[in-house]
Amino acid sequence: MIQAFIFDLDGVITDTAHFHYLAWKELGAKIGIEIDEDFNETLKGISRMESLERILKFGNKENYFTDEEKEKMAIEKNNYYVSLIENITPKDVLPGIENLLNEIRNNNIKIGLASASKNAVMVLKNLELIDYFDFIADAAICKNSKPAPDIFLMAAEGLNVNPLNCIGIEDASAGIEAINLSNMYSVGVGEKNILYEAKFIVDCTDKLDFKELVDKFKI
Numbered sequence: 669m670i671q672a673f674i675f676d677l678d679g680v681i682t683d684t685a686h687f688h689y690l691a692w693k694e695l696g697a698k699i700g701i702e703i704d705e706d707f708n709e710t711l712k713g714i715s716r717m718e719s720l721e722r723i724l725k726f727g728n729k730e731n732y733f734t735d736e737e738k739e740k741m742a743i744e745k746n747n748y749y750v751s752l753i754e755n756i757t758p759k760d761v762l763p764g765i766e767n768l769l770n771e772i773r774n775n776n777i778k779i780g781l782a783s784a785s786k787n788a789v790m791v792l793k794n795l796e797l798i799d800y801f802d803f804i805a806d807a808a809i810c811k812n813s814k815p816a817p818d819i820f821l822m823a824a825e826g827l828n829v830n831p832l833n834c835i836g837i838e839d840a841s842a843g844i845e846a847i848n849l850s851n852m853y854s855v856g857v858g859e860k861n862i863l864y865e866a867k868f869i870v871d872c873t874d875k876l877d878f879k880e881l882v883d884k885f886k887i
């Protein structure tokens with residue numbers, strides 16, 4: 669029996685994945701590292717500091733900067749990112765998501781958030797979706813970031829449900845791995861060649877049909 673749906677945020681509920689990309693691209697340009705969409709794919713679901721480390725490695729600059737300089741760069745990226753998300757509104761909720769949240773709630777199933785983003789609460793408030801969530805796992809206190817299962821397990825614990833009775837929804841391959849490791853049923857939103865480890869994949873959010881997900885989970 670399904671006890672909870674646990675959502676990723678960026679790229680599933682709203683297209684903030686694109687804003688993360690723009691913000692890293694801007695920072696990358698300042699330090700002479702060009703980031704393209706393919707490389708950006710490997711940053712999805714990855715925490716802020718670890719994303720920066722990956723970018724520096726990608727540009728062969730992993731030993732160029734002190735920890736203090738890296739902290740400053742991460743703050744700079746975040747400031748730019750926050751300036752991009754400040755103006756998001758309920759219009760930026762991806763198609764089908766609010767409908768799905770309503771169906772889940774009407775069926776008395778819990779709703780949780782397992783995002784790596786420390787800006788998650790602000791984004792959900794701007795989207796006016798925060799009241800749908802019974803529990804929001806706090807990325808700031810999560811030890812191991814995706815692909816580790818920790819944030820999904822934290823969400824299940826906060827909701828007081830068994831991970832085996834949860835559906836996790838993700839747009840990142842690191843996120844799908846995290847869901848699978850947490851023993852939840854993994855649903856991917858995006859391309860099959862990226863999310864092939866998911867138990868079920870749809871190509872866009874408006875194909876996330878409540879009844880179909882429940883049926884797939886039962887099989």
Ligand code: BG6
Pocket residue numbers: 677678685688711712713714715716719746783784785786787788840
């Ligand atoms: C994830 C995004 O949801 O959150 C990553 O997919 C991002 O791209 C991570 O780096 C951390 O977000 P924030 O807002 O804490 O920098």
Ligand code: MG
Pocket residue numbers: 676677678679680685712713838839840843
């Ligand atoms: Mg995501």
